[in-house]
Amino acid sequence: MKQVRRCVDEAEPDLIIEVDSDHFVNFFYNNLPSFCIGMAEEAQGPQETWCPMPRYTVRGHVPLAKALFRHGVNAKFDFAAAHELRLDHSLVVPLHFLNPSMELPVVPIYTNGFASPLPLATRCFSLGRMLRGFIEAWEGKERIALIASGCFAMDVGGPLRGWTDTEWMETISGLLVRGQYQALARRATEERINAAGNNSGELLNWITVTGAVGKTKPLFLENDEGSGYAVWKFE
């Protein structure tokens, strides 16, 4: 994570777009979008009482969030929009390490990586491509860091808690390191994801980011018990 932090600091971003999956904190089955843009001016989190870390207020960036929504509609991505947010641990943990002063505004993009049926991984890949187009077309002068939050393979609360699907994890890492992003998106079916545990849909956030990086390979990738850290650089 220190290495990721160093790369982010060196890139000197002005703004973060974070692709994340909510864990039944901001969304529930009563209203659960496949893709949603966070439009709040600011939001607090993590909200979970069981999450042992500092509580933060995270600033949003409404103009960019609105522009992204519009760009998405024109590209046939019908996002949901949330103007009020309760941030969960998965959104705040990367920011705790990468944006600890919380000076950089953050626009969250939520993917449903958590409650079946999940969006298709290939659709998330296309979403990433669309995001790249948006970032390149963004008229502001801000430098934008695109962050994915999430693990590769993990189960929290299921009967296989504690077991890690190392085969799937290694498959994912291998495809990422070799830059075979579309192959990863094709192989990441919901069935395969769910077999690796109930948190494994967070992979969709990684796949979204790979849609944005083009052919660029990661500067590095480090595995960590069903999860990993990686950085891509693009201008």
Next chain:
Amino acid sequence: MSVYQINKILYLTDNDAAFRKRMKEEPEAALKDFRLTEGEYDALTSGAVGKLYQMGVHTFLLNHLSRYELFGVNRDNYLSRIREGMEYDPRFEQGKMPMQYFIKG
């Protein structure tokens, strides 16, 4: 089947401090407003995690029973309870529950 209602109870337990307090102190009253079948009510209030799992309750939400130690469920018995009714799987051997820390308030 009203699995949605069970999911909702567990979701509120995690996200609504006042509801969580009621679930701790007067669970019968807290559950009155939810439409559960007798089987679901019994499974929930007896902490029969395995039955709830078989019914299709989301496992991340189910885990809140152990986080908040409701209906006799805790870190130590959660995994054995959720596996009740399942065939043995060698992957169970790697199973462990993480330590739990809470922020007060």
